[in-house]
Amino acid sequence: MDKSEIYVQLLSVFRRVFENDSINIEDSTTADDIENWDSMTHLMLITEIEEDFSIEINGMDIMNLHNVGNLASLIERKKS
């Protein structure tokens, strides 16, 4: 799975979780850029990503997620 495919799928997860079809994401996107990205939606987002991409995100994986780029790289690593 390459980065552009990951981004297409990831965008649909973001739009579903935040219930907002106008959301756009890029590597530098953080919680500051998306309305309602709080602890609760963060948990929902990680859980949805795990289900959607059929991966597990746990332990130290989760500690180093500071922006969408980190998230996309993690997915890419897990899917390779």
Place this chain on the structure above:
Amino acid sequence: MEIKIRKATKEDSQFISETILQSESTDYEAITFSKMFEFDKPTMLSTFSKIVDNETNGHPLTFKTYFIAELDGNRCGALSAYIEGENGDSNLQMANCMMSVIDRKTVMKGFMFSKKNSETIIPKSKGSLQIDCVATRAEFRGKGVFKALFQYACEDFTNLCPKSIEVQVWKNNPAIEVYKKVGFSIKEEYPSQTSIGMAKILLAKVYK
């Protein structure tokens, strides 16, 4: 007797957890980790120790942001201090730490508990020095442990030039007077609209 302050290490994770949970057990905290997750004391202690035993930074769920006070060689208090936004939103970092140790269903239950009382979730100013999880062991109270911890922590952040220092407490907490003594004043009061029935206070101080 001189109070010695030092930065916490990994080996302090258990002490930090014990101290925080001890301070949570007073009646001054309306939302606590124990209430959020409904764990019994031993489970909460071992879980909290695992959570704070990580090397991230910028939030109170890592030993890296703690300062430890020692009196006659005994650890007697702890305080977490960090710059809000230094490594992203501290609340999300805390969520990551909880999710890395506690199962998702339980974390969700805890977040639902917090969300029910969301009006007491006070935004933290970006770039401010946040003082959090302050605790002095019961037998060492009244000996200036907090003041020593606070002054040391403030000096440690001089190079990062924080604009202000912030601390959040529940309205009935007598610690408000202690914070006022070191220069804090009440910036805002957030009244509770829910069953929690307790207002939260944001105290702030200009960083000098």
